[in-house]
Amino acid sequence: MISTEKLPSKTLNRPKSARPDLKWLKDLPLHLLLVLILLLILLPFFWMIGTSLKPDRDATPAALNNVTDHSVGTFLGIFVPKELHFENYANAWTGRYNAGVKEVSFLDAPFTQYFRNSIIVGVIETLGVVATSTLAAYAFARMQFWGKNLMFAFILATLAIPHEANYLPDIVIVSSLGLSGTIIALFLPWMASAFYIFLIRQFFMSLPQELYEAGELDGLTDFGYLWRIAIPLSMPAILTVALFAFLGNWNSLLWPLIAAPNVPVVQVGLSQFVANGDTQQQWDLLMAASTIVILPIVVLYFVVQRRFIEGIARTGIK
Amino acid sequence: MATVQIDPAIRPAISASDERERQRRQRQKMLRSSLRAYLFVAPALIILFSFHFVPIFYAFFLSLYKRISAVRGIVPPAENFAGFDNYARLITDSNWWRSFFNTMGYAIGVVFFGIAASLGVALLLNRATKGKNFYRTAFFMPNVTSLIAAGAIWKLIFATYSGNALTKPDPNKPGGLLNWVFSGFGLPMQRWLVDDRGIFTVIFNNGERVDLFSALWRIAVVALLIAGVIWISRNYMSGWAGWVSGLILTVAVILGWSAFVELAHAFTWKEAFGGPSLAMFCIIVIAIWHSLGFNIIILLAGLTNISKDLYEAASIDGARGWSMFSRITVPLLSPTLFFLLIVSTISAFQSFTVVYAVYGPGPIKSTEVLSLFYYITAFRLGSGQDAAGFGYASTIVIFMLVIIMSLSFVQQRVVGKRVNYD
Numbered sequence: 001m002i003s004t005e006k007l008p009s010k011t012l013n014r015p016k017s018a019r020p021d022l023k024w025l026k027d028l029p030l031h032l033l034l035v036l037i038l039l040l041i042l043l044p045f046f047w048m049i050g051t052s053l054k055p056d057r058d059a060t061p062a063a064l065n066n067v068t069d070h071s072v073g074t075f076l077g078i079f080v081p082k083e084l085h086f087e088n089y090a091n092a093w094t095g096r097y098n099a100g101v102k103e104v105s106f107l108d109a110p111f112t113q114y115f116r117n118s119i120i121v122g123v124i125e126t127l128g129v130v131a132t133s134t135l136a137a138y139a140f141a142r143m144q145f146w147g148k149n150l151m152f153a154f155i156l157a158t159l160a161i162p163h164e165a166n167y168l169p170d171i172v173i174v175s176s177l178g179l180s181g182t183i184i185a186l187f188l189p190w191m192a193s194a195f196y197i198f199l200i201r202q203f204f205m206s207l208p209q210e211l212y213e214a215g216e217l218d219g220l221t222d223f224g225y226l227w228r229i230a231i232p233l234s235m236p237a238i239l240t241v242a243l244f245a246f247l248g249n250w251n252s253l254l255w256p257l258i259a260a261p262n263v264p265v266v267q268v269g270l271s272q273f274v275a276n277g278d279t280q281q282q283w284d285l286l287m288a289a290s291t292i293v294i295l296p297i298v299v300l301y302f303v304v305q306r307r308f309i310e311g312i313a314r315t316g317i318k
Numbered sequence: 319m320a321t322v323q324i325d326p327a328i329r330p331a332i333s334a335s336d337e338r339e340r341q342r343r344q345r346q347k348m349l350r351s352s353l354r355a356y357l358f359v360a361p362a363l364i365i366l367f368s369f370h371f372v373p374i375f376y377a378f379f380l381s382l383y384k385r386i387s388a389v390r391g392i393v394p395p396a397e398n399f400a401g402f403d404n405y406a407r408l409i410t411d412s413n414w415w416r417s418f419f420n421t422m423g424y425a426i427g428v429v430f431f432g433i434a435a436s437l438g439v440a441l442l443l444n445r446a447t448k449g450k451n452f453y454r455t456a457f458f459m460p461n462v463t464s465l466i467a468a469g470a471i472w473k474l475i476f477a478t479y480s481g482n483a484l485t486k487p488d489p490n491k492p493g494g495l496l497n498w499v500f501s502g503f504g505l506p507m508q509r510w511l512v513d514d515r516g517i518f519t520v521i522f523n524n525g526e527r528v529d530l531f532s533a534l535w536r537i538a539v540v541a542l543l544i545a546g547v548i549w550i551s552r553n554y555m556s557g558w559a560g561w562v563s564g565l566i567l568t569v570a571v572i573l574g575w576s577a578f579v580e581l582a583h584a585f586t587w588k589e590a591f592g593g594p595s596l597a598m599f600c601i602i603v604i605a606i607w608h609s610l611g612f613n614i615i616i617l618l619a620g621l622t623n624i625s626k627d628l629y630e631a632a633s634i635d636g637a638r639g640w641s642m643f644s645r646i647t648v649p650l651l652s653p654t655l656f657f658l659l660i661v662s663t664i665s666a667f668q669s670f671t672v673v674y675a676v677y678g679p680g681p682i683k684s685t686e687v688l689s690l691f692y693y694i695t696a697f698r699l700g701s702g703q704d705a706a707g708f709g710y711a712s713t714i715v716i717f718m719l720v721i722i723m724s725l726s727f728v729q730q731r732v733v734g735k736r737v738n739y740d
Binding site for chain 2: 027030033038044047048064065067070075078135136139147148154160161165167169170173176189194197222250251266274286290293298305306308312313314
C-alpha cells in the first residue's frame, strides 16, 4: 500500500537551524511559487465566475477592446464584474438566452430536466455498479467455485478494453433490445466494471481470515457475512468506488450523446447550450451555465476530497 | 476454510468406499458453493460479457459490412457484406491518416509536456513541509470539473475578436483574455483555436519577419538547450573543466541552432512538417490543465514512497541537487513515471470530450482526433452513399482497440509487476 501519511519535514542536506522560529521563512519562496502556479491553474475558474456575473456587454470578448491600459491592476480589475447580475444564473437555468425564448416555470426549465436525468442515471448506475462489483468481488475473494480462475481471467481481460471501443456495438445491442433513446440505455451497459471488481476484491482479501472463520462459526451465510462484516469494514473502498462512479457518470458525454440524445443529461445539455448560435454572443449566460454544471461536483469534491485523493494515489483510478 | 493437515502416520486408515463417499460429499459441497457463487458473480459477468466483451467481436463482425446502421438489427443483410473493403478504405483514407497524425501530435504533446509540468509541480510540492494536502486538493480541482464546462471557459480565454480564421487579428481588438495579455506585452496576437497552421510554421514564420511571439519561442528553445548543455557538462565533468567545456558546448549549440533556424527559414513548414497546429497546441494546453492534478497526485505518491534514508546517505556521499535528482529520484520514480506515461497515452488516444467541448461536432481539420473522426463517421456523416457508416466506423474502432490494447499490454508486462494496487 502506498503510504499517504505526512512525511517528516524536509531536513535533508541542511544544517539544523539554530533559530527554529525562522524555519518557515525558508519555505516562503517555495510557497510563493506554489501559490503563483496555483493561481494560474485556478485562473480559468475565476474568469468563469467573474464573467458569469457580468452584464452581457462586459462579458463578450469584444469588451476587452476598450481596456487599453495594460497594468496589473487593470488585469485584476477585468476579472471583477462592475455590476452583479445574479439573474444570469436564473436565465441560464431556464434557457432564456434571448427575448424570443418563452418563459418557462422552474420545473419545466431545461436545466431542471438535465439535472433530473443526470441524477437519476448517476444514482442508479452508482448503486448498480457498487452492488454488482461488491457481490462479484466477494465471490472472487472468499468463495470456492468451479471456473473461478477462468472467470477472473476474463474480468482482467475486459479491463484492457477501452469504453470507446464498446460504444458503437453497444448502440446496436441496446437498440436491438428496444432501449435506444430511453433512460435505461444510459446506465445499463455500465452497471458492472472490471476495475471496481478488482479493487473491491483486493480490499476484501486484505480482511483477516479469522473474521470469516468466526462468522462461519456463528452460522453466518456468505451473504450475511458480506452484508454484516465485509461491507461495513470495506466502506472506505466501496465509497471511493461509488464516488468515482458517480463523478464519471456526471462528466460523461459521448455515451449519453449517442445512446439517448433525447434524454439530455447535464453534459449533453451544456454542450447544446455551447453549440447554440444564440448563446455564442451571450458569454455571461454560458459561463453561468458552466458554473451551474461544475458547482455540485466541486462541492461534492471538497466534502470528500481526502477519500478522492487517497483513492487515486492508491489505485491510479481515472 | 483453513485446511488442517493431518500427519499420515496418525491418520486412521480409510477404506476405498469411505474415500469415494468423501469425494462425493466434497464434490457436492463444491457444487453447492459453486451455485451460490454463480449467483454472486452473475450480474456483473452478464453485463461485462454482453456489453464489454462480446461487442469487441461484434465490432469486428460489423467492420466487414458497409452501409449499415443501428436500426437495421443485429445481423446486417447479406447483400451489404463487404469483406475487407472497409480496411482497404481505411488505409487509403487521407482523412483517417490526418486524424491519426493529429492524435499522435496530441498524444505526444499531452504526455510529454503534461508529465514534465506535473513532475515539476510535484517536486516543488514534495519539498513543502506544510500545506501539502491543501495544494494537492486545489491542484486537483480542474480534474473533477467537466471538460465541456472547462472547454467553454478556455474558449473564452482563447477567443479572438473576429473568431474567423480568414481575418487577420486586429492589434487594437484583442478579443479573448490571452490576446489581451499578449497585446499588453506587445506580443502579436494569435488566432489560437482557429489557427490551422502548424506550430513550426508559426514559430519559424516561414521566412517572414520574425515577430515577438516566435522570437520568444526561439529564446525558450535556446534556453532549454543551454540548460541541457550545462547539465550534461556538470554531470560528467567536475571542476573548471566542466564549466569550460560547458561554455564551449554552449557556443557550439547556439551556432548550430542559428544554422538550423536559417535552414528552417528556407524550408516551408507545410502539412505534416508543420507539426501540430496552433489550435491543437491550445487543445493540448486545455488537456494538460485538466489532467495536471491527477498526474501530480500519482507522482507525489511515488515521491513519498522514496525512502528519505537514501537521500541522506547520498548527501553524506556528497551528492547535490541535480545528481540526487538524476541518480535517486528518477530511477526510483521510474515505475510511477512509466505508469503515468502509459495511462496518459491511452487516455490521449481515447480523448474526445476536450475537442468536442471546444468545437462541437465540427472541428477544424487540424484538431480532428481519432475519436471524433469515429463519432463523425458513425453518427454525423449526412446522407451520402454511406449514410449509415457503422461498418466503416467499426473498422476505426478496431484500429483504436489494437493501439490501446497493445499499450495496455506493454503496461501490464513492464509495470504490472511493479505497481501494486492494494
